[in-house]
Amino acid sequence: MSLFIDVEVDASARSNADLVKKLVEVCPVNIFAASSGKLDIVDAHLDECTLCELCLNAAPPGSVKVKRLYGTKDVLVRQS
Amino acid sequence: MSILITKDTTFIIQGITGREAVNMSRECLDYGSKIVGGVTPGRGGRDVYGIPVYDTVRQITAKTHVDGAVVAVPPAFTRDAVFEALEGGVKLIVIVTERIPRYEVAQMVELAKMRGARIIGPNCLGILSPGEAKMGGLGGRAVDAKKAFSKGYVGVMSRSGGMTTEMCNTLTAAGIGQSTAVSIGGDAIIGSTYADLMPLFEADQETKAIVIYCEPGGRMEAELAKYVVEQKSRLPIIAFMAGRFMDEMPGMRFGHAGTIVEGKADTTAEKIARLEAAGISIAERIEDIPGLVKKRLGMDGK
Amino acid sequence: MRFYEFESKRLFGKYGIPLPKGSKVAATPAEAKVVAAEINGPVVLKSQVLSGGRMKAGGVLFADNPDQAAEAAKKILALEINGHKPRGVLVEARAPIAQEYYVGVTWDGVARMPVMIFSDMGGIDIEEVAEKHPGHISKRHFSTLMPFSDFMAKELVAGVGLSGDHLNRLSRLAASLARIFQAHGLTLAEINPLARLDDGTFFCLDGHVDMEDDARDTQKGILKDLGIDPEEKRQARPPTSFEIKGAQVDAADPRGVAGNVVEFDGDLGLVIGAGGGSLTLFDAIRKHGGKPANYCEIGGNPSVSKTCELTKLILSKPGVKKIAVMMNVVSNTRVDIVARGVIKGVIESGQKPSEKIAIFRIPGSWEQEGFKILEHYGVEYCDRTVSMFEAAGRAVAKMKA
Numbered sequence: 001m002s003l004f005i006d007v008e009v010d011a012s013a014r015s016n017a018d019l020v021k022k023l024v025e026v027c028p029v030n031i032f033a034a035s036s037g038k039l040d041i042v043d044a045h046l047d048e049c050t051l052c053e054l055c056l057n058a059a060p061p062g063s064v065k066v067k068r069l070y071g072t073k074d075v076l077v078r079q080s
Numbered sequence: 081m082s083i084l085i086t087k088d089t090t091f092i093i094q095g096i097t098g099r100e101a102v103n104m105s106r107e108c109l110d111y112g113s114k115i116v117g118g119v120t121p122g123r124g125g126r127d128v129y130g131i132p133v134y135d136t137v138r139q140i141t142a143k144t145h146v147d148g149a150v151v152a153v154p155p156a157f158t159r160d161a162v163f164e165a166l167e168g169g170v171k172l173i174v175i176v177t178e179r180i181p182r183y184e185v186a187q188m189v190e191l192a193k194m195r196g197a198r199i200i201g202p203n204c205l206g207i208l209s210p211g212e213a214k215m216g217g218l219g220g221r222a223v224d225a226k227k228a229f230s231k232g233y234v235g236v237m238s239r240s241g242g243m244t245t246e247m248c249n250t251l252t253a254a255g256i257g258q259s260t261a262v263s264i265g266g267d268a269i270i271g272s273t274y275a276d277l278m279p280l281f282e283a284d285q286e287t288k289a290i291v292i293y294c295e296p297g298g299r300m301e302a303e304l305a306k307y308v309v310e311q312k313s314r315l316p317i318i319a320f321m322a323g324r325f326m327d328e329m330p331g332m333r334f335g336h337a338g339t340i341v342e343g344k345a346d347t348t349a350e351k352i353a354r355l356e357a358a359g360i361s362i363a364e365r366i367e368d369i370p371g372l373v374k375k376r377l378g379m380d381g382k
Numbered sequence: 383m384r385f386y387e388f389e390s391k392r393l394f395g396k397y398g399i400p401l402p403k404g405s406k407v408a409a410t411p412a413e414a415k416v417v418a419a420e421i422n423g424p425v426v427l428k429s430q431v432l433s434g435g436r437m438k439a440g441g442v443l444f445a446d447n448p449d450q451a452a453e454a455a456k457k458i459l460a461l462e463i464n465g466h467k468p469r470g471v472l473v474e475a476r477a478p479i480a481q482e483y484y485v486g487v488t489w490d491g492v493a494r495m496p497v498m499i500f501s502d503m504g505g506i507d508i509e510e511v512a513e514k515h516p517g518h519i520s521k522r523h524f525s526t527l528m529p530f531s532d533f534m535a536k537e538l539v540a541g542v543g544l545s546g547d548h549l550n551r552l553s554r555l556a557a558s559l560a561r562i563f564q565a566h567g568l569t570l571a572e573i574n575p576l577a578r579l580d581d582g583t584f585f586c587l588d589g590h591v592d593m594e595d596d597a598r599d600t601q602k603g604i605l606k607d608l609g610i611d612p613e614e615k616r617q618a619r620p621p622t623s624f625e626i627k628g629a630q631v632d633a634a635d636p637r638g639v640a641g642n643v644v645e646f647d648g649d650l651g652l653v654i655g656a657g658g659g660s661l662t663l664f665d666a667i668r669k670h671g672g673k674p675a676n677y678c679e680i681g682g683n684p685s686v687s688k689t690c691e692l693t694k695l696i697l698s699k700p701g702v703k704k705i706a707v708m709m710n711v712v713s714n715t716r717v718d719i720v721a722r723g724v725i726k727g728v729i730e731s732g733q734k735p736s737e738k739i740a741i742f743r744i745p746g747s748w749e750q751e752g753f754k755i756l757e758h759y760g761v762e763y764c765d766r767t768v769s770m771f772e773a774a775g776r777a778v779a780k781m782k783a
């Protein structure tokens with residue numbers, strides 16, 4: 001279990017092979033992995049998230065959310 | 081004014097497409113530096129934040145005047161990159177790379193001398209002239225650098241990059257600005273020592289005092305003490321000495337590659353004695369530095 | 383990395399520098415006896431340790447026959463000198479010496495060039511000669527760009543007023559030493575004493591070599607030839623198991639540095655950085671009367687897991703009550719990433735961050751984000767308005783409370 005960061009990706013994005021490939025590519029700390037075209041979130045890497053927002057910008061608005069689990073309510077999500 | 085760099089200084093970044101160099105380019109641009117090109121062999125034609133990337137240094141110097149170069153290539157390629165810049169006519173070279181064998185550093189320094197050029201580093205964070213420009217990673221992102229550094233009359237030189245920022249931050253908090261801060265590097269053999277840079281600060285009318293960060297190992301502090309006495313320097317100097325605990329642990333290496341107590345002359349006790357004998361004030365703690373600067377300049381109201 | 387005497391001599395021997403007859407290292411008294419029998423004459427036996435003061439400690443003994451040699455080797459092999467166990471005993475022929483000289487090559491950090499040093503007063507501390515008998519010492523720098531040329535060594539030896547056959551023989555040796563220095567990334571190559579026998583021949587009585595750590599990658603061949611393990615680190619004292627684990631934490635993850643973990647016997651664990659900051663903070667802790675459990679240098683924006691592992695290692699050390707997490711104002715390393723790493727390390731050690739972390743003083747890049755994390759876990763932290771010295775004082779005060 002991660003202590004500091006959680007990443008949520010909605011179901012349609014998880015099964016979009018092109019998008020999955022993109023997410024795997026952009027994340028500098030390998031939080032995303034692909035298994036047979038579907039998205040896996042690597043729990044062990046979540047706490048390494050640098051809040052760089054590259055995943056948000058790679059996906060359609062709202063489909064990827066980066067949550068901070070330390071009392072900050074504002075979720076990182078691409079607005080438009 | 082400042083030494084070494086101003087907002088008009090043009091420079092290039094060698095190894096610009098490397099991860100750290102990309103960040104550094106962004107930071108320098110945001111701070112107002114004039115980066116006229118980058119070099120990564122085989123990557124010519126690309127760009128990094130709008131900075132054109134070339135295959136060779138001469139492709140840039142043929143087009144435009146280049147004052148300086150930041151070298152941020154892996155250790156095995158550093159000597160070649162520095163030679164390329166020197167032979168391309170670049171006169172100020174900041175070497176960020178660490179872990180370059182001493183022999184190669186000495187070769188770079190020797191060639192620089194022959195070409196009338198100056199090397200800062202290796203294993204350093206570069207130069208920052210507050211309000212003008214920064215050349216290297218010193219101070220980090222422009223927003224962070226603006227918090228810690230401010231324009232003023234103290235010249236700063238430090239064997240530790242991180243402590244350069246810490247000292248400038250302390251000065252800034254006390255309302256004392258800096259003319260130029262130079263991270264000179266932590267290796268045993270470096271391009272520019274305190275004594276090498278003193279004449280530049282001496283010639284800069286706006287610099288009124290010098291603050292330095294020192295460590296055990298090497299003869300750089302002794303060289304400075306000698307310079308100050310022989311040249312009758314007009315600038316009061318305040319020195320902070322770290323690593324006092326190392327005096328009791330000869331042969332152990334802590335901190336930088338150049339930091340080791342091998343003989344008596346390497347100890348902090350010996351260095352402090354020499355600096356004091358040359359009229360240099362020793363700050364026991366970083367927070368004592370601003371008070372000592374004011375005292376030495378007769379600005380403490382006494 | 384310092385070489386043992388026998389390794390230095392092996393290196394010198396490869397370049398044709400004459401060594402005492404026999405000169406072989408023995409691992410047991412029986413081996414020493416065989417070497418002494420081969421030499422067939424009076425021998426000297428020398429403990430192979432990296433510590434100074436070998437003579438005084440009884441690490442050098444003489445023998446006139448193989449049985450005596452075995453006896454002496456037994457004593458030497460059992461003798462620990464300043465905490466160092468000998469790496470064998472060097473057995474060599476002993477011969478009457480007419481005169482001792484000194485020749486060395488090292489770096490001059492001010493001139494930023496290699497410098498050869500020569501004296502016709504060998505066998506004693508060269509710094510002492512320089513101070514008391516400046517006329518008996520000569521120095522010559524040499525270029526790193528121009529190929530080394532023999533005349534440079536000749537000028538060196540002539541500098542103390544030598545001439546004739548001695549000048550020629552000695553300058554050849556000095557030139558060899560300079561070439562060894564150049565070829566192998568050395569920071570010191572020294573023959574002291576360099577002995578002259580009555581018959582006018584010279585040889586290396588004792589040798590010192592120091593190789594720069596950053597040159598080791600390019601020197602793998604010669605290290606292998608000399609039987610030196612490429613991974614072997616030679617600090618002034620042998621590393622403790624805590625230090626070895628610290629090096630493993632650093633090596634396991636290339637992201638950032640958690641380096642130079644050195645063990646001390648105090649109760650306050652330190653997660654500090656970077657190079658200069660660590661020196662400053664360690665001094666500050668001691669000035670306040672604190673007892674550090676370790677030294678370390680974090681920097682270069684280490685990953686969360688690296689800082690986490692380092693924290694766990696430090697907390698696992700017996701006697702560590704709390705840890706202090708401190709750095710100078712950071713610009714590359716991120717405050718929030720370090721905060722995550724140490725908090726995670728404390729929690730994974732089954733402890734509470736608010737209790738175990740005495741103070742967190744890392745201002746700089748991403749500090750707002752970092753402070754949010756620290757607040758959430760109730761960890762005492764401070765920003766750049768609190769000096770490194772003051773932060774160290776707060777940590778020490780908590781230990782006493």
Ligand code: SF4
Pocket residue numbers: 007026027028029030031048049050051052053054055056066
């Ligand atoms: S914000 Fe950056 S580091 Fe975090 S998950 Fe997205 S891409 Fe990875």
